[in-house]
Amino acid sequence: MSSxxxxxxxxxxxxxxxxxxxxxxxxxxxxEQRGLSAVESKVTDYLARFGPQTPKALSQLSGxxxxxxxxxxxxxxxxxxxxxxxxxxxxRKVLIEIDGAxxxxxxxxxxxxxxxxxxxxxxxxxxxxxxxxxxxxxxxAITHDSTGRLSR
Numbered sequence: 001m002s003s004x005x006x007x008x009x010x011x012x013x014x015x016x017x018x019x020x021x022x023x024x025x026x027x028x029x030x031x032e033q034r035g036l037s038a039v040e041s042k043v044t045d046y047l048a049r050f051g052p053q054t055p056k057a058l059s060q061l062s063g064x065x066x067x068x069x070x071x072x073x074x075x076x077x078x079x080x081x082x083x084x085x086x087x088x089x090x091x092r093k094v095l096i097e098i099d100g101a102x103x104x105x106x107x108x109x110x111x112x113x114x115x116x117x118x119x120x121x122x123x124x125x126x127x128x129x130x131x132x133x134x135x136x137x138x139x140x141a142i143t144h145d146s147t148g149r150l151s152r
Contacts, residue, residue, distance in 0.1 A: 034109075039072065040076055047097065053096055054087065054095060058073070063148050082096050082099060083096075084096060
């Protein structure tokens with residue numbers, strides 16, 4: 001590997017580390033605004049992105065132990081962030097669903113970030129954006145896998 005390529009890879013790793021830190025801090029600030037822990041906030045993000053989930057699916061998505069997910073769901077339910085609903089296809093199961101009003105009230109907290117990212121995207125060509133999208137998908141999958149490895 002050339003020294004230039006090695007330097008580029010180090011810059012990618014450094015940039016990803018910086019983005020990760022700033023993202024965690026941003027999400028922590030959002031969680032505090034909402035009266036949630038960072039983990040509670042991120043589990044609600046799974047529900048916002050993927051729709052209602054069973055506790056088992058939330059455990060698999062998050063890498064958290066089933067007992068931890070149960071306690072987390074109890075806390076989120078007591079804070080009126082989520083509701084338990086009967087599973088439409090299996091009466092033995094429940095679905096955890098994010099409260100729509102809570103989600104709508106949190107949306108303005110994201111306005112500056114979303115607007116600013118949309119604006120910065122205007123500085124990139126479509127091909128560059130496709131590369132960024134591919135990198136983000138790959139990095140997300142690697143991070144998810146790494147979380148699972150640590151949780152096992």
